[in-house]
Amino acid sequence: MRPLPRPEVQLLAEAVHGTPDVTELERRGIPLESLLDFSTNINPFAPQQAARDAVARASLARYPDRDSLLLRRAIARRLGTTPEAVVVGNGSSELLWLAGLAYLRQEDPVLIVGPTFAEYERIATLMGAKVCELNAVAEDGFAIPIPEIERQLGLAAPRVCFVCNPNNPTGQSLSRGTLAAWVDRFPETLFVVDEAYVTPLEFEGTAASLRRDNLLTLRSLTKAYGLAGLRVGYAIGAPEVIEAVCRVRPPWSVNACAQSAAVAAIEDEEAFQHSLAEWAAARCRLMANMTARGFRVLPSQGPFFLMNVAQATRVRDMLLEDGLLVRDCTSFGLPEYIRISPRRPEENASLLRSLERLLQSSAGRAALGH
Numbered sequence: 001m002r003p004l005p006r007p008e009v010q011l012l013a014e015a016v017h018g019t020p021d022v023t024e025l026e027r028r029g030i031p032l033e034s035l036l037d038f039s040t041n042i043n044p045f046a047p048q049q050a051a052r053d054a055v056a057r058a059s060l061a062r063y064p065d066r067d068s069l070l071l072r073r074a075i076a077r078r079l080g081t082t083p084e085a086v087v088v089g090n091g092s093s094e095l096l097w098l099a100g101l102a103y104l105r106q107e108d109p110v111l112i113v114g115p116t117f118a119e120y121e122r123i124a125t126l127m128g129a130k131v132c133e134l135n136a137v138a139e140d141g142f143a144i145p146i147p148e149i150e151r152q153l154g155l156a157a158p159r160v161c162f163v164c165n166p167n168n169p170t171g172q173s174l175s176r177g178t179l180a181a182w183v184d185r186f187p188e189t190l191f192v193v194d195e196a197y198v199t200p201l202e203f204e205g206t207a208a209s210l211r212r213d214n215l216l217t218l219r220s221l222t223k224a225y226g227l228a229g230l231r232v233g234y235a236i237g238a239p240e241v242i243e244a245v246c247r248v249r250p251p252w253s254v255n256a257c258a259q260s261a262a263v264a265a266i267e268d269e270e271a272f273q274h275s276l277a278e279w280a281a282a283r284c285r286l287m288a289n290m291t292a293r294g295f296r297v298l299p300s301q302g303p304f305f306l307m308n309v310a311q312a313t314r315v316r317d318m319l320l321e322d323g324l325l326v327r328d329c330t331s332f333g334l335p336e337y338i339r340i341s342p343r344r345p346e347e348n349a350s351l352l353r354s355l356e357r358l359l360q361s362s363a364g365r366a367a368l369g370h
Contacts, residue, residue: 015118016331018339030323036350039327041168041197041304041341044282045275046226047265054264055230055257064256071259074266075234079208084239087246088262090253092196092218092233097123099160099192099216099235101248104129108159111152113144115170115332117194120162132156135333141298142170142306146178153186161186164194165207169329169339171300176206183212190241196220196233197302213238216245223303224276225265230258279303283342289352294370297340304341310369312338315358318367322354336369 018039025032068088076083089095100123104110110124112133124131134149136142144167153161161182166173183191193207195217208217216237222228232254235245265272280303287305290297296308304327309315312335316328327339342348358364 015122017118018325018327018341020325028320030320034323035325036323036343036347037325038340038343038351039325040228041223041302042228043224043226043275043279043303044343044347045278046224046272047261048225048268048271048275050264050268050271051225051227051261054260058256058260060256062256064252064254064259066251068254068259071232071254071263071266072234074263078266079236081236085236085242086234087237087242087249088232088234088254088259089249090233090258091222091231092194092220092235093119094231094253095218095233095235095245096120096162096192096194098245098248099190100124100127102244103160103190105159109156111149111156111158111161111189113149113161113163113167115334116162116164117168118331120164120194124160124162129159132158136167136170136172138334138336142167142172144172144174146174150182150185153182153189157186158189160190160192162192162194164196166197166300166302168197168302169304169306169327169332169334169337171298171302171305173301176210179207180210180212183207183210183215187214190214190216192216192218194218196223197304208236211238213240216241221262221265225262225272226275227258227261227265230255230261232258232262279342282345282348285345286340286342286348286351289348290355293352293356295355295368304339306334306337306339308337308369309367310336311367312336314363314367318358318364319351319354322350322357324351324354326351
């Protein structure tokens, strides 16, 4: 038998993400249904009933609308734009990959504002681009290094600049004015601004309302609307940019259930805002309770926050023994931090109790750095 041909593209290491690893849970004997997942930044007070009902009404016997027209119209109404300025994808992650396919070529310079979501680097590497990542540092509270970024934008003239705003995992953000200034000052660079975490909390840095030819703003319906199992997100941009993304999009990537649920969720604004208020309140209470108990939590403009520990991997493993999953940030280059996305108050209380139990053992105190 003749061997298979070698792949022409560089084989990429799999990126580390939140969410439970079912294989690991089975090995540890932890039922998935009993796991409390603090790792994935999903609104614990969603999805709304309207979205659940819409899934039941979706047709399973015919192909979904490949252009997601009804959903694009609903998004456009919500944002005060036109459907031609919107493209829908299988989560915002798919749209990141499509932007890379549409705009990146071999040896193109790419700038990434980090430490951040691993998929930006994977996309650029797959396309053969030359990646420069400028990272915020703990000593500065992970403040985004604006002068260094502007200097690199001027020197390298990157084809694409990836910005997560607010940033995952640090929760730090750029102002809308800073983003607008970059987009105007460097017109040859496509700025891909990932706003997957912008909706849940009050945040004025959104780029979605900026109308520029070199800007693509991504939003997730997975997180704030609690539609993780359906995978749906969208991007807003100039019609020319949206058209370029659409040209490399696979057909039918957004299924009928996802389209139907997303339309219903967007149109049920009152229930959505109520869920966001509950989520924000739960977040504030958890951060305050953790701080009062001496745990080192960092300020954040996202729905999640970082906690400073001594051994992130060890803390994650110890909490998992109690059926609680937090995000080990070692894969971000931050081995002394875990990321926590608050859940409902009674579930947050379980996390606090487990952390307090860790403090009662020498191994737990060492892992937490206490």
